[in-house]
Amino acid sequence: MKVEAIETLTCDAGWRNYFFLKITADNGLVGWSEYDEGFGSPGVTSVIEQLGRRLVGQRVTAHERFFQEASALTRPAPGSVIAEGIGALENALLDLKAKHLGVPCYELLGGKLRDKIRVYWSHCATWRISHPNFYKPAITGLEGVKQAGREVRERGFTALKTNMFIHDDGLPYAWRPGFAVPFQPELNVDKKVIGNVRRHLEALREGAGPDIDILVDVNFNMKSEGLLRLLRAIEDLDLFWVEVDTYNPKALAHVRQRSPHPISSCETLFGVRGFMPYLEAQAMDVGIVDTIWNGVWQSMKIAAICDAHDVNIAPHNFYGDLCTMINAQFAAAVPNLRIMECDIDRLPWESELYTHTPEFEDGYLLVPDRPGWGTEPIEEALRAHPPKVAGGLLQYKRS
Known part of the structure; x- marks a missing residue:
């Protein structure tokens, strides 16, 4: 063949x-x-x-x-x-x-270790704040953030992850200077940002209740000094992890040694060579592996070297439903799995694009046993939704 x-x-x-x-x-x-x-x-x-x-x-x-x-x-x-x-x-x-x-693809990876995978509801409140035209109901304030946390619990999920937002200037908006939104290349962290992150997390906790695990992703949005200031300000909050992106493993190790919360990282890295400096520096508690960027076969190698350093992994998964099914096959086969990222807020037409969509039960993703990834795009449906000229981070604008 x-x-x-x-x-x-x-x-x-x-x-x-x-x-x-x-x-x-x-x-x-x-x-x-x-x-x-x-x-x-x-x-x-x-x-x-x-x-x-x-x-x-x-x-x-x-x-x-x-x-x-x-x-x-x-x-x-x-x-x-x-x-x-x-x-x-x-x-x-x-x-x-x-x-x-x-x-199924998991058979190529050594076989299935688990039938279902614990997931966290990623971008909880995030999509409904930043893209309200596509993800409903739109969130216009902290009350909506609280309701989003409540929905996670009511729909049977056990964990959620959110991002950084400013709530005290009218409608809430994303705080992402690491991606030039706003353009502040110095990446300084002031009291306003810290206060808003704390209020956002408190609203989610109030809505979700005490039993839901809460994760927060700060991406590339601050340097070590600012990150430590934030961590001290939210020390008393019960967080599953704080997710950090940096290309300096020693700086991340410095933060992890002083962090009251577990640190996850590395979602933008490639291959075993990319992960090794972070593992050698003991820079993170959980390694985030992007199987879509690295390829699943290579991602198994990354997971193995993480396991050798007593580090569990979590798939980076914020794309379409086919990516979720790809990551499900990986997560089913990898021994040192911590949890899996999954966007539960989906587009109105998402289910039209694939032969099968992800199935969830009590906060877990069920691993499909169909051949391959367990789903395929439907070409006619893709063509019925022609792409926009541009989209994504490079065209992101504050709305």
């Missing part, structure tokens, strides 16, 4: 676009993956198209050989969008290989 054709497809996803890769084999079988260009990654499609030419005519089952060859061909510029393109191609090959064998 050899690769015959490679195609990319894009559709409208509200404030962003969804991106899909389709690989067709010479026996007619099709493998799918989802990738992204909206999370600071313009140009992944071009990488896929160029590397994909090299893949045509090669054996579908030899995905590790492809990874090693593609890595060698792109060695002068490793990581970033190149790695993401390789990861998308690897994931589609895995789907195709599993379908050829008639098994």
Whole structure:
């Protein structure tokens, strides 16, 4: 079985676009993956198209050989969008290989360790504040944040994650200087920001109650000094973890040693080499692995090296439903799983795009046993929602 054709497809996803890769084999079988260009990654499609030419005519089952060859061909510029393109191609090959064998992808990863996966409701309140036209009900103040926490509990989920917002200037808005929203490259943290983060978390706790785990993601939005100030200000709050992004493992280790809360990190890193400095520095309690960027086969290697350092992992998963199903197969097979990210707020037309959508039970994602990833995009549905000209972080505006 050899690769015959490679195609990319894009559709409208509200404030962003969804991106899909389709690989067709010479026996007619099709493998799918989802990738992204909206999370600071313009140009992944071009990488896929160029590397994909090299893949045509090669054996579908030899995905590790492809990874090693593609890595060698792109060695002068490793990581970033190149790695993401390789990861998308690897994931589609895995789907195709599993379908050829008639098994779920988790069987290629060593077999299923669990039938269901605990998830946290990611971007809780976040999407309803930042993108109210697509995610209802719109949140216009702390009362709406409280109600979002209450909904998590009432719908049977056991954990939620939120982001940073300012509530005292009229309608709430996202605080994301690490992504130039607002443009404040110094990334200083003042009392206003700290006070707003605390009020936001207190509102969620009031709504969710004492038994729901609360996670907060501060991304790249502050340097170590400001992060420590924030951690001291929320020391008394009961948090599952504080998620931090930084490209300085020693700085993160400095923070972790002084943090009253567990620290998670590394969602923007690539490969074992990217994770090793953080593991050697004992910089985090939980490693966040992006299987969509790295490819699931390579992500298993990352999880293994984390396990060797007594660190559990959590999949980074804030894309479409196909990505959720990809991560479900990974999370089912990886031994050192902590919890899985999942966006529960979905677009009104999301379920139209796939043959199967994720199933949840009592705050857990059920692992599908269908061949491959357990779902496929429906091409006619994708074309019925043509992509917008631009979307994602690069076009994000305060609303």
